Amino acid sequence: MFASNKLAAAVRYAVFGAAAASTAAAIPAYAEDAGADDAERIQVTGSRIKRTDMEGSSPVSIIDMGEVAKAGEFSIADMLRNSNLNTFGSFSESSGSTWQSQSNINLRGAGAERTLVLINGRRLPGSPTMGGTAVNLNTIPTAAIERIEVLTDGASAVYGSDAVAGVVNIITKRDYDGAEISATLTSPDQEGGDEWKAHAVAGITGDKGSATVSIEHLSRDIIYQRDRWYSRATGHDATDYGDTTGISVYARNFLDFTAGQFAPMAACDNEAMAGGGNIYDWGDGDFVCGYDYTSEAADHADRDYTAGYLSADYEISSDVSMNVMAMFTRNETFGRYAPAAGWFNVGAGQVALTPGYNAPTDENGNNLNAGRVYYRFTDVGTRDTTVVDYTTDIQVGFTGELEGYTWDVSYHYNKQDNQSTGTGYVHRPTIETLVADGEWNFGPEGNDEATVASIAHQTTADNVMDFHMWNAGVSFEAFDLPAGTVGWYFGAEYIDYDYTSTVDAESAAGEIIGSSGNGSGGSRDVTAFFGEAAVPVLENLELSIALRYDDYSDFGDNVAPKVAARYEPMDGLIVRASYGEGFRAPALSDLYAADSFSADDATDYHYCEVQGTSASDCDEEQYDVTRQSNEDLDAEDSSFYNIGVVWDVTENFNAGLEYYNLEVEDVITFVSLDALLKEEAEVGYGNLALGEVLRLNDNPDGKILEATTPQVNGNKFETSGLDLTLNYHGLATSFGEFGSNLDLTYVLNYDDEEYYDGPVNDKIGRNGLPEMRFTWKVDWEMNNHSAYISAQYIDSQAETEDPETYEQIGHLGSQTTWDASYSYATPWNATATMGVRNLTDRDPILDSNLQYDSDLYSIYGRTYFATYTQKF
Template sequence: MQVNSRLAKAVRFALVTGAAATALSSPVVFAADDESADSVERIQVTGSRIKRTDMEGSSPVTTITAADMEKSGDMSIADVLRSSNLNTFGSDAESSGSSWQSQANISLRGAGADRTLVLLNGKRMPGSPTMGGTAVNLNTIPTAAIERIEVLSDGASAVYGSDAVAGVVNIITKKDYEGLEVSASGSLPEQDGGEEWKTHIVGGTSSDKGSMTFSFEHQSREIIYQADRWFSSSTNLGASDLLDTTGLSTYARNFRDLDTGTFSPMAACDNEDMAEGGKIYSYKDGYACGYDYTAEAADHAGRDYTAGYISGNYELTDEIMFEGQGLFSRNETFGRYAPAAGYFTVGAGQVEILTPDGNGGFTSGLNEKAGRAYYRFTDVGTRDSTTIDYSTDIQIGLVGEHDDFGWDVTYHYNLAENSNYGTGYVHRPTVEALVESGEFNFGPEGNSDEVIAAISHDTLAQDTMDFQSLNAGINFEALELPAGLVGWYIGTEFSQYKYSSKYDKESTNDEVIGSAGGGAEGDRDVFAIFAESIIPVTDDLELNLAFRFDDYSDFGTATTPKVALRYQVHDDVVLRASWGQGFRAPALSDLYSPDSFSADDATDYHYCEINGTSTSDCREEQYDVTRTSNENLQPETSDFYNLGAIWNITDNFSTKVEYYNLSIDDVITFISLDSLLREEQKVGYGNTAGEIVRAGDNADGALIEATTPLVNGNGFDTTGIDFNLTYTGYETSFGDFGSSFDLTYVLSFEDEEYFDGPVNDMVGRNGLPEYRFTWVIDWSYGDHTASLLTQYIDGQAEDTDPDTYENVGSLESQTTFDFSYTYMTNWNGKFSLGVRNITNEDPVLDSYLTYDEALYNLYGRTYTASYTQKF
């Protein structure tokens, strides 16, 4: 084994060179030999509670440093993590116009954000109540306070419990900071919208007994409207068929016959707010006018974020240390939808509709039977949504050490209070009453101020998660083997969750047009005991064992083991392998939420077939869907395998390759409408797991609405390879160079085509790229540094044949380049300039000019600048 100088050099190498902000791995570090082990500081790496001398343990961990985040030019932790190649198929960012618009998350291995555990300094962060209490909203975590992020790309339920199915993101904040740092940053996209600025202060002081570190930051980002981008604004409005346009909605001024499913335009289509001044389009078997919702709606919400953080420690005695930290944040977003759109019931003779006269024109007359009005309430104005999320996180604890024995006790409290205020919505019963009385005016001239005031409604949604936990553990070395002492950690944890989601009474009663929601509440207690051991089998072979038992008050128990091996083949070569089981508990919202309304996109191939529309021409459309929760849900279970090899080829050149396999059973999922329609093709109308309602209750009728339940599905399986190359220290007369390359290659992603349907490998389909990589080239010369970051997302198929499940069409790959330059002054100042997306790439668009928002962003070429002053 190598001596301590080798370890120290490697540690410095890791901290200085770091990794690219999108998953560049720390270089390999090996343990010191027995003669110098006592002088080597032990560190705790994510994935284990036992401190060790090796940064590379038996499970793969990727490190992203604060310097890496600066290099990327991203101003939020969510943006940094979303661009990681470990975030394989992308994840959610803040979007405009809903109660979710303030939320952002990460989804390791493409397994879903609720299967990725997020820690703050090694302690579980409870999920956002707005996202149901599982996935963590990364927008509540400040960036100024971050020292580094460790991403464990391996299952870790045996160590951390529920949700650590696909991996763990551990956000580690600054400690023992001395001095003061003030910084200001800004970004300016070439295209309209999305301007961003940020300022922060970081400071700290220390003494012989302890230290204190604090930070304060504020970030602001402007809204991006759909009309600000050519691909998200409406197109081809002059077409004769509404299905040949983009950006138009039949929720305009249309009447629908529920027996036949056909649309008829109202006379009220003759309105300047409708597309092309009220143009009548052919639509399926009828006619309709359209509304251009892209003229008003926004894609990305505007954001204002303010956060404060403080941490400290104090030596109570020579063997006992007090540690504490507090995080307080306020995240406000503003979003806009087009005016409220929805349907309401109209009786026979209440609406003036237009019917073809046989000569290319239309005649006007009253509807002969009852049906639905698909109506856009432009008189009420746009639907504006303001969310305000407050997050409070407090941790206090004691850490003790006595010779080779240690202990820790931590109390953790987190309160998330999220409120969404909406204006511009419409009260359906009032509209229906005014229609019945004849006071509602369907004509082009619109309604009176009195009627608008009567039907207008403001919505309110308030989500709360109150979380408390008490953790305690002991660590020690016992049982000496020929290769050394066995390390142990034994701990226990008690957690309490209280979840509440409240909506205004009208929304809860499903009386609001243009909104959805219903209140829910629930609580659970979780008791856990866990143990971990590192066993030196030989001088070169290490065995890591972990086991955890969780007892949930609402659904039962879970036991999760893990076994890992680390083998030092050579001074510069390490092999490792791990297997572990995991689980994910149902979210409280999954169990207790009332029915909620949603507008889901799906393709009704059966109806297209009945009407002679080819599969390739069958368009995806939006349909009304009611989603239902399920109190009988059981937890998901999983198995995770990892095989890895690490090789320090030279002192400056290292490589790493990891193979993974993740298999999840009893997946908790909503049966999507698309899945429900495919199931219907197999089992027939009226026999699906959810309910499909077609016009006239006819199996061949047009789709009217559907109900999709939350269920435990069968599961999915994914395998892949992570590959890393890192080189640093190439010295020339015009500067030093280094480079890192990281690739994630998904070998398979096997999932059901629909609920309980055939299982196929879906890699390469739309939204599921086969591979993505990041390549960074670094340069430094004196006080000057620069980086060029290349990110690549592989192309995908545009669609899938519903009969053969073969890929159809293709979407091109995307390559983007980011450049950053930094100059360090002799007065402790730092100037940074950068350009993101140098070639101004748009998102990868399909034939209908839509794109996968989880994979791509719409900011385009963006210029960045910052200045930092240290005192």
Template sequence: MQANAVLAKAVRLALIAGATSATLSTATVIAAEDSEKVERIEVTGSRIKRTELEGASPITTIDAGNIEKTGVLSVSDLLRQSNLNSFGSFSERSGSSAQSQASINLRGAGSDRTLVLLNGKRMPGSPTLGGTSVNLNTIPTAAIERVEVLSDGASAVYGSDAIAGVVNIILKKDFEGLEFSASTSAPTQDGGEEWKAHIVGGVVGERGNISFSMEHLNREIIFQRDRWYSQATGQDAVKYNDTTGISLFARNFEDEATGKLQPLAACDNPKMVGNGHIFDAGGGDYACGYDYTSVAADHAARSYTAGYVNGEYELTDEVIFQGQGLFARNETFGRFAPAAGSFDVDAGVVDVRNYDENGNFTGITKNAKKGSIYYRFTDVGTRDSETVDYSTDIQLALVGEHDDFSWDVTYHYSLAENNNFGTGYVHRPTVEKYVQDGTFNFGPEGNTADVIADISHNILKRDTMKFHSLNAGVTFEALELPAGMVGWYFGAEALKYDFNADVDAQTAAGDVIGSSGNGSAGTRDVVAAYMESIVPVTDDLEINFALRFDDYNDFGSATTPKLGLRYQLLDDVVVRASWGKGFRAPSLTDLYAADSFSSDSATDFHYCDVIDTSVSDCKAKQYNVTRKANSELEAEKSDFYNVGIIWDITDNLNAKVEYYNLDIDNVIQFISLDALLEQEAVVGYGNLEQGKIVRAGNSPDGKIIEAETPQVNGAALNTAGIDFSINYTGLETSFGEFGTSYDQSYVLKYEEEEFFNGPVVDKIGRNGLPSLRFTWTIDWSMDDHHASLIAKYIHGQYEKTTKGESSGHINSQVTMDFNYNYQTEWDGKVSFGIRNITNEDPVLDSDLNYDSGLYNIYGRTYTTTYTQKF
């Protein structure tokens, strides 16, 4: 292909890119005045610099302009909006050790199958997330130059975890001058107010440069009572199934043998719903309830401070030293309702209310049999959780170049120290002792200060991940073909992970009510060797080949190849395809975590049928669950292929279509209690191959008493879909210049096991698995005025799936954002924005629940920013 054709197309793409948060890749393209020479650029997914913007693999670039349009103040909020984040991702939430964490989930394959890079180098997973996913809340937004998203598999280039794609966060360098910026974000609904300030600066000299940034962000808490749909309903309902936001972990007794639920006399308490209102819980069960939404929060308060510095210096004409450091402190505060838990009591210990078969109250007696108390410790107070996370990331490199030969050596050190402090928890053995000897007072007057002090417990959880890597490589051109020289890269790396999760001794022993999780620890050493080649077969056809070998000290080795083809079909049409194998090693927590207790929510359709409750009225409840790791897990293996076409229709109009297909075998998965219940419905009670369900009286028709849910290797996860984008710029009118861009991701299938060792079925369209997401952007500019209107769409889903049959409907959602900015004559910029103009609530099901990974609860939000450059 002629150099001028390459340059023309590159410039056109660079102009078109940036119209939306999912546009084509941008890069710097330089033409010498005499030779029209195009500078080689480095693109995510390849270690060889190239002259083409569009290679064999699809890349989406989100630059600083795109970030400004969204009005968001954090990286996690930015990436959560991406159409490639198909089914949403884990976001900050209140009241747990993970309330400071946020991740990205490409293709809906899981955040642990999405690799995150920082300036092209692997970031280790957060220890709080088990080392499987990167916490995006450690990345400073002010320092971001752009984000490149590679949306096909890349294990052959980067190793484990790149099964579904790669997110490469590229931070600023070569910055010259000084920039100050301050932003505010104000929702019209209560809670969630944000403000942020940052400084970015840099100096460029003859032989080097240095850039730096400092930023601080503060966000207020959002309580459940601040939103109408998360407030409790049905406080005076007869049937418990007609309520939301009310828990039976209140003041209730469960018979150990029969599973029958009875209210304690202690339900007569002003902190219970209706001062002790008794609900018909179905199947002869009666209970009082507790409104946990009156005090609990949905989103935690957050305070974030980060600094970044990057520099390089020419040691000689051929050797450059590069260094960068990132330091962050992320503090959050969240609140759960008072501790809720169960503890055992012998017969004749507590006073219970008795009801006949018609629901008539027949009097108060002592409990006749041994059982469990489902109790809300309101005397102890709310469970308040404070996390303080420290992140340090340092990269030091030497880069050399001599003629057509270049080399690089990089040392990367990362340390994450995450601390969680919790108050308002309860020491189970002390409570049981005081219940048995009569010291504990269930009555409305509550317990004495001494008893409360004795049973109260503060928890401490500390997670650390130390990561070291050393990698080196050489790149050169060898073997000349008629279309040009073949490019080569050969490299090797060594990685070491040191993970530790500590909890206080009482939590580790399982003696704390209201807390879950346990300690774990492990180390991992990895050595790898890899190569890559770009072969110009003809002027129009290019082949990209990569091969990587990884060896793990704790589970084995993996060899992963990748092959890519890029064909210039016409001057303005590129056809490309890529295929590769991938793998994901089991995480250290998947393998070695100690057993942990959790109150998991699940829907027991079988028991609803036993007590004659319809499917539509059968609601999820909390059950005592022990979660178990599995030291015998094996690595996942995958195949990914992508076929796409890019068409520069005119100088101003560009379109792109990509088809992808991802198949994963030996899927590492956690079997939820819901999944165990689905399997039980097929194989029968007591016949589960993995995990355990214990029902009252050991009867197939009894109520669930407890369960065990394990990590396992499942059969498969298969997904395929089509990405499409079209962009138009440069429509000049008397009212200014307009541009528009449309980008969508459509999931054709999402197949996985219905339950462990069950049939593999297509689940697309089920609750939380929308088939379509798109973003439509309209841009306008005139002189120093610029504005954007962005519409975001999430397709509707089925509400429930029972025995493989889906029913009910969750509506689709359209939200619209607006941003305007004005460039002043004194190098200042004033920006104003409205997120969610029409004040859309999250899409709710019939129980007023919503998917927190897909939807947010901020509502209409006004944003303002002032930026000054010097």
């Protein structure tokens, strides 16, 4: 999907020699046409200094909106998700989760929080729903976009924090003259996920300025887990729990604290339970009933999105111009989780158990010992969450010239207000009181409406980010060298963040079963000074140098340098290299968020070993985890270098190869439960350096009851790889004109800690970390007809790894999906397009438990689309 005329080449052994002469084209403002008096000079993403050549010293890929229309994509997130640069996938709308309205981009697999997103060269703040860590791409109107430029190089020397793995710069429409209306419909073969979208764009230009406006609306249907065969539960009537999928032991079960065993409650005899109350053998004397959560839960959220956009330019005088841009968006999503599931402790004699399953009971069949109930509150109903995100983004800028100096000043305001309401949750103190007083009926007959209503709770959350940025800069040509004129740019920024996250009082107190929300907040301001120079050493060799200083009000300061070189030994051949250092400041939520509950997936290999289950048969389970922020976090430090070559082999064919290397130190991360368990295997139960795992009866061989995971600065991770791009266009035949493009990323290594302060291993090829990914497409055009076909390939991966040797185990196959479309340009200035995404109806790649990586794979299946666009 990335039609790029910026290609790079690299050979690992040559990098170090080239790095000494390398430079860092100071990172993108945004590519725009120069003024009429300097028509051949352009400002390229990667530098604030205007140049005469689009090919700078840092690689930039361009997504043209015409390419997007061929694929029938609906949003920016959809556009970027299939890119080879989004190597390990990225988050998309997930029903019922706290991030259900969010989508982001994850360049190089380094994490969405390490990919900076700009709009017209100006930083967008992170979403308050994601704690300010990453930008929600769903806030940006597609109809307003002219193109997207992706810088695949470190960029902190110009943009500051977060530009670690690269920059996504969204360029909006300006100087649009005319009008258009467009509508798109999609229809998947499989149930759910139907979409429609409509937009209108209009613009006018004059001698003194121009104005462009757009409005759009998108609607997308929900997809339930029961709508896909692989996410639908299996094994309702099985004997062994291991023969099921999609069935949870958070049903109606009792864990005896003395015997250390599970037993089904009498309330398992209920049609709401899997198999109408089927009892499963869980091994080692444990028996449970289950709940089919896939019968109610959804995977992808329903979405309704409305956005408006305005851009206006005005020439105040012959030397001064003004630009105003404003965007307003409303993004509403609806998601559904299965009924609330939670645990609470009970005393002896408070729970009626199903007879005959080795559970110690009194003469009335009630629990003899104290224990914990794992209970599904089906009578309360499903957990339904409606999230409405409101975004306002306004930029006002002035540019001018004065005695050989070009200056710019701007103000950028962004406010995101994300409001969430949830129903179907349970108030823990109320249910515990009812249980203690013997007023909650654990039998199959259930409870009356008044009792159920007394425990039901509605959650609320409001996440707000207020962002103000003031920016000023000046560029000039300082002096001449034999090879040309040295260009300079100096600038300063002041940024103010104010983040608040509030939830209802009961959720804040940790009293709600089935909810993971909690409040947090904080504020900071950042003062920055930066500069760059473009130095023509020879007629065919240019050095670029950039330096930026950032001072944060709440944790410290940072200096980020970059140096890069662009060498053109012959016409059509460019060799380039760069080295830059970067950083990522801790997000406000990383520092100040209150403790929050999470249900994390992990594999307890130790308990499996105790039970005699092999590592290959040890299944991933879900556990209760409390996540903690850390006010003492330091910023991450990073370095990024690349070396590449771009070659116009012929007039119609160009190629590029680039080697990149990214290293991040003091990595900010939550210590995952899997990481805690790996550390526990090394140091022993109760000896963890950070975090805590609590097992039943505090027994090192017991079941996991719960865990606590902190936010920390880890050691480091490092990744390197190759980007290959091949473009051929203008192949004229009697059957029309053909063109082809290939964009491929091959990851050489992805070295990361196995757990906090643990061994560092190359994880490439593990589940979710494919070694290679590419997009290949062929275009055809003849008179008013055109067609397009593309393939997206994701490499195979291992299913899991040995917990002791970390050797990869099992095989998950590769996936290739095909898209195709046909367009006809009518005589009345309209275009009609018909196409199909995922032509062969490929499902996600599934593991042995029918699980898939939702960041990597789409569940929409074969989807037909049709678009009609009328221009005036």
